[in-house]
Amino acid sequence: MRNFTFKRQLLFVMFMLLGCLSIQAADDDLITKQITIRLDEAGTLSGKIGSSKMYKITNLKIIGEINGTDLRMIREMAGSDYRGDATKGQLSVLDLSEVKVVKGGDYYCCYTKYGRYSFEYTSDDEIGDFAFKDCRSLTSLNLPSGITSIGEDAFYECSGLTNLVLPSGVTSIGHSAFFDCSGLTSLTLPSGITSINYSTFSCCSGLTNLVLPSSVTSIGNNAFSSCHGLTSITLPSSVTSIGDYAFSGCYGLTSITLPSGVTSIGKYAFSDCSSLASIYVYAEKMPKMGSYVFQYCDAKNCTVYIPKGTYDDYWLSEFGYFENIVEFDATGIDKVTTSTNAKELSRYSVNGQRLSAPAKGLNIVKYSDGSVKKVVVQ
Numbered sequence: 001m002r003n004f005t006f007k008r009q010l011l012f013v014m015f016m017l018l019g020c021l022s023i024q025a026a027d028d029d030l031i032t033k034q035i036t037i038r039l040d041e042a043g044t045l046s047g048k049i050g051s052s053k054m055y056k057i058t059n060l061k062i063i064g065e066i067n068g069t070d071l072r073m074i075r076e077m078a079g080s081d082y083r084g085d086a087t088k089g090q091l092s093v094l095d096l097s098e099v100k101v102v103k104g105g106d107y108y109c110c111y112t113k114y115g116r117y118s119f120e121y122t123s124d125d126e127i128g129d130f131a132f133k134d135c136r137s138l139t140s141l142n143l144p145s146g147i148t149s150i151g152e153d154a155f156y157e158c159s160g161l162t163n164l165v166l167p168s169g170v171t172s173i174g175h176s177a178f179f180d181c182s183g184l185t186s187l188t189l190p191s192g193i194t195s196i197n198y199s200t201f202s203c204c205s206g207l208t209n210l211v212l213p214s215s216v217t218s219i220g221n222n223a224f225s226s227c228h229g230l231t232s233i234t235l236p237s238s239v240t241s242i243g244d245y246a247f248s249g250c251y252g253l254t255s256i257t258l259p260s261g262v263t264s265i266g267k268y269a270f271s272d273c274s275s276l277a278s279i280y281v282y283a284e285k286m287p288k289m290g291s292y293v294f295q296y297c298d299a300k301n302c303t304v305y306i307p308k309g310t311y312d313d314y315w316l317s318e319f320g321y322f323e324n325i326v327e328f329d330a331t332g333i334d335k336v337t338t339s340t341n342a343k344e345l346s347r348y349s350v351n352g353q354r355l356s357a358p359a360k361g362l363n364i365v366k367y368s369d370g371s372v373k374k375v376v377v378q
Helices: 002-028 068-077 311-316
Strands: 035-039 059-066 093-101 104-113 116-122 140-142 163-165 186-188 209-211 232-234 255-258 278-281 303-307 324-328 344-349 361-367 372-377
Touching (some): 059 068, 068 104, 068 116, 303 311
Parallel strands (some): 140 163, 186 209
């Protein structure tokens, strides 16, 4: 009996080893070196890559023009066919920096849009709607340098994407373009972007660093909702409106700076931002506010800093949800120092308490040349 049990165990171990070897063989079969393909004519990618290789390439660079026919194949190589069904594609790194997207070719995908099926085709210098939707094997993507717009749901649920470079010429990004790109940790938006559409970055839970250009004037509904990784955000001075649920569920957010030009904040805009410890508001005129803007935030432990002389207005508003509201001089610097030799003499909080070291929030710093400077410490 003991001998029989030993044989069973031996057979089990052998099967496990064979399974591991087969998996290793499959992994070894992947083409991991970068494959560079030059296209002399759009629509000819399938003639450059055989069917036996297309699902094994993990690193691809394309040079030349591509159209819908090529994009359809690229999608398959990156794990998603034209219907959004999973393929065996393993494409992880894709470099399209020397590609020009042109109109023409077959449709590259077919998704439900506004209640009906939509067949998507390429247009000149655009990353169209749903272009890379569900391409979960992609981890790194360099987009064509000449593109000017990114369509709706373009990278929807590309959860494996960790590195993405947006070209400087991009001026518009469609709604939900990066929805649930949970692998993205940082992103810099080009200076031509003027608005963040609704749900553009919603559920990008890995996003910890985001640079918004000074051209942005509006942040749409749900634009950054459930971005759990964000810890602080300073909105550029150009921003005037913040939409409904814009930062709702960003429970990692500890600090917000709202510029003086903000005139409206939508309902539930910062709801469930439970880690908020400080809010700096520079608008001397109370913004128009929706309901429950700060619902489920920490009313006791978050401090709101508002311009001098505005306490009553802010206390009566949605900001009155918080127990600690402190007025400060929002004009900035009392005396500008140009000396490079000035040394820090002392540091205070906005309520006059002496600080032994830089503290998160607004610090008032006195220098040896007599200047006083207000410094925001993130």
